[in-house]
Amino acid sequence: MKADHALRGAVEALLFVSDEPVSVSTVSRLVGARPTEVERALQTLSEEYRDAERGFQLREVAGGWRLYTHPAFHDTIEEYVLSWDTRRLSQAALEALAVVAYHQPVTRQGVNAIRGVNSEAVLSSLVEKGLVREMGRDPGAGNAILYVTTRTFLEKFGLKDLGELPPLEEFAPDPKTESAIKERLSAIEGPPLAEDDEPAEID
Amino acid sequence: MKADHALRGAVEALLFVSDEPVSVSTVSRLVGARPTEVERALQTLSEEYRDAERGFQLREVAGGWRLYTHPAFHDTIEEYVLSWDTRRLSQAALEALAVVAYHQPVTRQGVNAIRGVNSEAVLSSLVEKGLVREMGRDPGAGNAILYVTTRTFLEKFGLKDLGELPPLEEFAPDPKTESAIKERLSAIEGPPLAEDDEPAEID
Amino acid sequence: MSYQVATEIFEGPFDLLLHLVSKRKLDVNAISIADVAGEYVEHIERMRELDLDVASDFLLVAATLLEIKAASLLPQPELFLDEEFEDLSPEEARELLVVRLLTYKTFKNVALELGARMESEARMHPRQAGLEERFLKLMPDFLEGITLRGLAVICADLLHRREVFLLQAGHVAAVPISLDLHVDRVAKTLAASGRTTFGELVSAGCSVAEFVVTFLAILELYKRGDVEIAQSTAFGDIELVAVGPRERKEEGS
Numbered sequence: 001m002k003a004d005h006a007l008r009g010a011v012e013a014l015l016f017v018s019d020e021p022v023s024v025s026t027v028s029r030l031v032g033a034r035p036t037e038v039e040r041a042l043q044t045l046s047e048e049y050r051d052a053e054r055g056f057q058l059r060e061v062a063g064g065w066r067l068y069t070h071p072a073f074h075d076t077i078e079e080y081v082l083s084w085d086t087r088r089l090s091q092a093a094l095e096a097l098a099v100v101a102y103h104q105p106v107t108r109q110g111v112n113a114i115r116g117v118n119s120e121a122v123l124s125s126l127v128e129k130g131l132v133r134e135m136g137r138d139p140g141a142g143n144a145i146l147y148v149t150t151r152t153f154l155e156k157f158g159l160k161d162l163g164e165l166p167p168l169e170e171f172a173p174d175p176k177t178e179s180a181i182k183e184r185l186s187a188i189e190g191p192p193l194a195e196d197d198e199p200a201e202i203d
Numbered sequence: 204m205k206a207d208h209a210l211r212g213a214v215e216a217l218l219f220v221s222d223e224p225v226s227v228s229t230v231s232r233l234v235g236a237r238p239t240e241v242e243r244a245l246q247t248l249s250e251e252y253r254d255a256e257r258g259f260q261l262r263e264v265a266g267g268w269r270l271y272t273h274p275a276f277h278d279t280i281e282e283y284v285l286s287w288d289t290r291r292l293s294q295a296a297l298e299a300l301a302v303v304a305y306h307q308p309v310t311r312q313g314v315n316a317i318r319g320v321n322s323e324a325v326l327s328s329l330v331e332k333g334l335v336r337e338m339g340r341d342p343g344a345g346n347a348i349l350y351v352t353t354r355t356f357l358e359k360f361g362l363k364d365l366g367e368l369p370p371l372e373e374f375a376p377d378p379k380t381e382s383a384i385k386e387r388l389s390a391i392e393g394p395p396l397a398e399d400d401e402p403a404e405i406d
Numbered sequence: 407m408s409y410q411v412a413t414e415i416f417e418g419p420f421d422l423l424l425h426l427v428s429k430r431k432l433d434v435n436a437i438s439i440a441d442v443a444g445e446y447v448e449h450i451e452r453m454r455e456l457d458l459d460v461a462s463d464f465l466l467v468a469a470t471l472l473e474i475k476a477a478s479l480l481p482q483p484e485l486f487l488d489e490e491f492e493d494l495s496p497e498e499a500r501e502l503l504v505v506r507l508l509t510y511k512t513f514k515n516v517a518l519e520l521g522a523r524m525e526s527e528a529r530m531h532p533r534q535a536g537l538e539e540r541f542l543k544l545m546p547d548f549l550e551g552i553t554l555r556g557l558a559v560i561c562a563d564l565l566h567r568r569e570v571f572l573l574q575a576g577h578v579a580a581v582p583i584s585l586d587l588h589v590d591r592v593a594k595t596l597a598a599s600g601r602t603t604f605g606e607l608v609s610a611g612c613s614v615a616e617f618v619v620t621f622l623a624i625l626e627l628y629k630r631g632d633v634e635i636a637q638s639t640a641f642g643d644i645e646l647v648a649v650g651p652r653e654r655k656e657e658g659s
């Protein structure tokens with residue numbers, strides 16, 4: 001049936017771009033079909049994949065439906081993932097990651113401003129490694145891409161959410177250094193720098 | 204055939220976990236099959252998806268194979284794929300990109316000469332977008348920086364390699380346009396214009 | 407670049423010229439180089455009226471067109487401004503311009519094609535859903551040996567370094583004093599009283615920087631023709647007399 005095919009394709013495309021289980025109600029809303037129809041399409045897809053011995057399968061798990069690779073190919077995928085570039089993170093990458101973690105969402109310009117050097121290459125390598133991802137754009141900054149950390153990042157550090165990051169204040173320079181900075185700042189007449197000379201916000 | 208199915212499934216599973224185009228040689232190494240077999244499996248998969256009107260498709264881009272959603276379902280998933288880059292390139296950027304694509308490696312002066320306008324800003328924005336990169340210098344042109352297109356360019360424009368760019372000759376102005384340009388720049392004094400002259404389309 | 411506003415319509419001189427030679431009906435050999443040159447110059451004038459800074463690229467092509475026009479009306483050897491067009495006869499310059507325009511048009515066509523391609527490509531979304539949990543642990547541990555504490559220290563340290571940098575930059579360059587602001591201040595004083603002296607403009611407690619910037623402000627106003635400067639004795643005070651607005655006012659009254 002033509003209509004069935006269109007619905008099936010839309011559901012498939014949606015599952016394809018998702019990296020977490022999608023609920024029937026979400027699918028239903030996005031593809032504009034009744035939940036029962038969606039449910040049936042999901043069942044059909046799942047059977048189709050199984051019958052055709054595809055490399056992936058559609059499973060219903062907590063929270064909805066999600067595409068998974070077929071367990072039969074576990075070893076092949078394992079070998080593939082193990083072959084990924086194993087070079088450790090450079091100091092530059094660690095700095096950029098730290099800035100994104102604490103200032104997210106942040107634009108590349110924001111990262112540049114804090115690090116004082118161009119961070120383009122280093123950010124893309126973090127994206128490649130799945131530690132940082134793009135999330136939308138900042139209309140206030142010429143639609144610059146905003147970067148956030150990924151779920152992989154949280155998992156690697158065993159964090160439930162970003163609120164669990166240790167507060168930065170704990171790691172601020174000691175009070176002596178801080179007061180020295182303040183003194184020197186106040187010794188200069190007028191505002192230290194015009195507002196718009198500051199490329200980024202520190203908070 | 205059983206063996207064929209196993210190979211097909213393994214290839215599918217690999218493509219499924221990859222976040223970049225995978226080359227035939229990589230697949231061949233991982234699944235332990237000859238490149239020609241892999242090539243055939245990839246072709247078969249691509250056709251299967253197309254014939255079954257699946258929500259995704261298998262395409263050859265930027266030196267490898269990668270799974271994509273089918274364009275028919277773009278509107279459905281657009282909302283779901285939040286970070287998708289929807290910005291278009293300006294005409295200026297596209298012109299400069301076209302010059303780099305066809306004349307690479309090319310200096311900024313080379314781009315300026317064809318566009319008749321300073322292209323510095325537009326080139327740096329292309330570099331920033333990762334579509335163009337610097338590659339060495341031209342000792343014959345005062346060590347000017349040479350620009351080439353990137354793999355991202357191939358991916359974003361759905362090209363297997365640079366050889367897939369349509370031949371430049373196809374885009375040469377048609378004879379009508381050409382003669383119009385020549386005439387208008389050479390006629391010393393033309394007859395007065397008729398009132399009802401319509402604007403011509405030159406393409 | 408200031409002609410960016412203009413580029414919304416025309417990407418450059420070739421684009422404008424191409425537009426001009428293209429817009430007439432094709433089968434009528436009606437428009438001459440003289441017309442094109444005239445219209446081209448008109449366009450540039452309009453851009454100027456709109457307060458758009460007309461880039462030298464546009465002017466260069468205008469000059470070349472006018473040279474060709476002049477030469478075709480009154481044939482005589484002329485020199486062209488552009489290095490490339492230099493030492494060329496009008497005929498050669500015209501040929502070169504035709505070739506350049508044809509090449510530009512080719513790439514304009516390609517750009518159109520690339521734009522369409524990019525757009526259709528954007529409707530296909532590559533698979534990049536990330537690894538399933540069971541494969542995550544297989545991924546090389548890029549963060550091996552890195553602790554959260556370590557990350558926090560790195561971030562705090564960066565912020566600290568930035569503060570120190572800004573502090574030192576502020577220290578070395580002192581507080582930036584806006585010249586524009588001082589020009590305004592001097593101009594206002596002059597507008598109010600018609601005349602003043604350098605001594606009146608700077609107070610005893612002024613920093614050296616303020617002395618300098620006030621002096622620069624006076625020079626700026628002098629350059630604009632808004633002020634006349636006199637110094638009757640060496641090292642004496644500098645006297646300033648307003649010129650511009652006052653005179654206009656007197657003319658009006």
